[in-house]
Amino acid sequence: MNATVSGPRQLRISLSFNGRRDWPLAGAAITALLSFIMLFPPWISGDISLNAFGENMPSAGPALVIVMALGVLAFIILGLTTDEAKYHALALFPASNLLVIYIVKLADTSDQIDQTTQGFDVSIGVGLWLGFLFSLATFILLTLAQALRRGFLEVRVTREHGDLNRDNGSDSK
Structure with a gap:
């Protein structure tokens, strides 16, 4: 993908995506975006349902999630x-911070449920759990991307009767 801006200076942006090497980066970008989207489903569910922006929910957590998810995408x-x-x-820095934020929010929300919902049937909601899982997946995929880029791991695509990684294009039997 190339974009050129004409004028006194030319700005040329080229997106270099190697599918065999960079697929974890695409996955990390998607899971970082999904961890941001998980601010909107319920973080507290049951008799009371609140998302990350609900009444009496601390606003620092969602703000930090937004900043860290955007940081991951930007890098x-x-x-x-x-x-x-x-x-x-x-x-990896904003991704690890994103993961830590979700871990802290799990503990914080659990404490908040214990302290303020006496007599109600309330638990941690799906939004918080999925946000945690997506932030964990973001961190794991970025770590995997580093291992692939540095050559610690190699991805090989093979078929039952041959190797597709050969330079001459023919299958070995």
Whole structure:
């Protein structure tokens, strides 16, 4: 993908995506976006249903989730447009912060449920659990992307009767 802006200076942006190497980055971008979207489903469910922005819910958690998810996406896009692995490594910082925020919010919301919902049947909602799982997947996929980029792991595509990774295009039997 190329974009050119004409004028006194030319800005050329090229997206360098190698599917065999960069598929974890695409997965990490999707899961980071999904961890942001999980701010809207219920974080507390049962007799009372509240999302991350509900009444008496601390506002710092959702704000930090938004900033960290955008940070992950920004570093992934920056790394793909410049084709420099250091930006993908830098994406691990907001991804790890995103994971820690969700862990803290799980504990915080559980304490809040215990303290304020006496007599109600209330539990941690699906939005908070899925947000935690998506933030964990983001961190794992970014770690996997680093391992693939640095050559610690190799992805090989094979068929039952041959190897598709051969240079001459023919199957070995």
